Amino acid sequence: MSLSRQQRFPRSRVSVRAARAFVIGTVTEWGVSDRQDDIRLCVSELATNALLHGVPPGREFCVRLSTDGELLRIEVRDSGDGCPQVLSPSADRSTGRGLHLVKELADDCGVVEHTVGKTVWLAFKVTSVSEGAR
Numbered sequence: 001m002s003l004s005r006q007q008r009f010p011r012s013r014v015s016v017r018a019a020r021a022f023v024i025g026t027v028t029e030w031g032v033s034d035r036q037d038d039i040r041l042c043v044s045e046l047a048t049n050a051l052l053h054g055v056p057p058g059r060e061f062c063v064r065l066s067t068d069g070e071l072l073r074i075e076v077r078d079s080g081d082g083c084p085q086v087l088s089p090s091a092d093r094s095t096g097r098g099l100h101l102v103k104e105l106a107d108d109c110g111v112v113e114h115t116v117g118k119t120v121w122l123a124f125k126v127t128s129v130s131e132g133a134r
Contacts, residue, residue, distance in 0.1 A: 003030055006064035011055040019047040019063050023074065026065050032072060032126045038105040039124060045098035046076040046120050054078030072124045079117035
């Protein structure tokens, strides 16, 4: 069973909370009950990075979820320049740990650069999506 859903969010601080709610609501509807804390944290980090570093003024970012059996993929696409870097955590910095956390919590992650913008994606191995999600 293959499912997907996406939603756009404006360049606004409240969009991080809205993106989290969209993702958790969707995976719950799809019957994914495990790893929700990891999923929630990772979506927060990717949405925050999109707002702080990727979404130009007046633009939006898009969150897309897809699943095919036991793999949940989450993508955050924005139209900003640059490619995100995973920084090693440092006690000297108060920021820059987000993508390091994502890399540690997700089963896989990466970046796809586009002519305009990029997509940061991550994947989680989850308990099979329920039959009721069809």
